[in-house]
Amino acid sequence: MQFPLSFWDISLWLALMAIILLITNELISPYYGQTNLNINKRKLKTAALTLGILFLLTVIIRIFEIIILP
């Protein structure tokens, strides 16, 4: 019994989700006239940025691993 996704699978998934959410967040911005969407855009932005930061954390872990390898 083992979780089938590796750390790097999750890292890639996080990157994809972060990109999707960041693009969505930009496209539904009120600056493009989308003021009647029933979505809390601030929370969407927070979620997108959180996923982006999580992805960057996985990248840092990766770099850390490369550095400690001789």
Place this chain on the structure above:
Amino acid sequence: MERFIHRKPLIKHAPVTLVALMKIRTVLRPKIILALLLTAIAMNAFSAYFFTRLDHVVHVDLYRNGLQFNYEWAGPYWTCSRLLISSITIAMIATAISMAFILVHTRALSSSSRVVSCLLLIAGIVMTGSSAFLLNRLDYIVHNDLYRYGLQFSYEWAAPYWTYAKLTLGLLGFTTTTTSISIALILAGTPTHEIQPLPKARAPLKINPKKLICLILISVGVIALAFSTHYTSSILAFIGLGLTFWGALLLYITPSKHVPSQLLNAAATSTLTNIEKIITDSNLNGKGIYLPPRNLKDFESSLIFIPSKAEQPLPKPEEVDEEKLYSKNPNGLFLTPPGLALSKLFEKELGTSFTKTDLNYLQEKLPKLLIEDMEIAEHINVQTENNTLTIEVTKHIFKDMCEETRKHPKLHESIGCPLCSAVACALAKATGKPIEIEKEEQSQDGKTTKIQYQILEE
């Protein structure tokens, strides 16, 4: 979920039967505690995941580096490994049950649930601590016993092994800290010792279809994730991860309450009519002037002065009284602006009071505030020329209310619609000068409202 507050006894001489039904309320910070406990559960889940990766390194990579299988090392290793996973799971379950008890405590005012939740959290900390101990035992087996069974040291397996071990240990430490803080917060919530009546009977549970769909998505996702672990299927894992993520995201980004704009307009119309009546009845012919903070007793408030005649001097600060309706010297009327609450909301959103800002700040921040932050309008153009400030607001949500204001000529001329009034309040505070709404007109297509403000010199 409401935060509990200290309240004075509502009934001083309550009958004995009623007193018997009363309970002691405890002050808690439920939102913070629940958020901390959720973080602790998430950290435990991540530590379990990193441990499975570490286990994978031992069972795959170490064999490639000369390790020979033998029950002599595998037996204790497996025992420790199973105990570790069980400890983390028990810690997670204990924390989740403790969360349920905290919710019970906040809703049903049960004091015993506070004690139970604390005990469960302590049990969770003990389990997390034993997980850390077991991880150290496993590390000892890997770094001592396994070399006797042919294992060759190599950074190829050691680097990921150390990373996963440190991550697991770090997350376990983080979980312990978070849970300890939660316990401290729960214990810090001192009993009020004030007799409170039992809360009124709760309204029947309403099922929100949006929330229900989100919860179903999350549940199916979690089940798919559990099955993916059992069957080691990456497709199921991705499906589970996707469903859980989108379910949680939809639940998070859905606004809690949505009010149709017609409701807003219907609620405001009568108030606007009343203001019109007061102005007409008072025979006032001057234009409304938004007084600057220095003319008011409360600097954070706003007031409109409508003089009986045009060209009349402004009232002196000592003559201004927020409580009064009529002013005798000079003759006129004091009114609370219809946009005062909206301007306060602007201040809350910007995180500063307009009294601490200036015209440049307002000119710079107003478009972002109305478009991006509050989603009131689609486009805003702010122009300043000498003592005149012109604002063009396109496709704003107060369009209908502004049209309603135009039906009341006195109100429209003196005070303006709530949006115009809110901006006027902000301007009076930011410039520190009296403000007059010179003109307010709508474009032919009805999409744009143009407001002209005059910054008056005293």
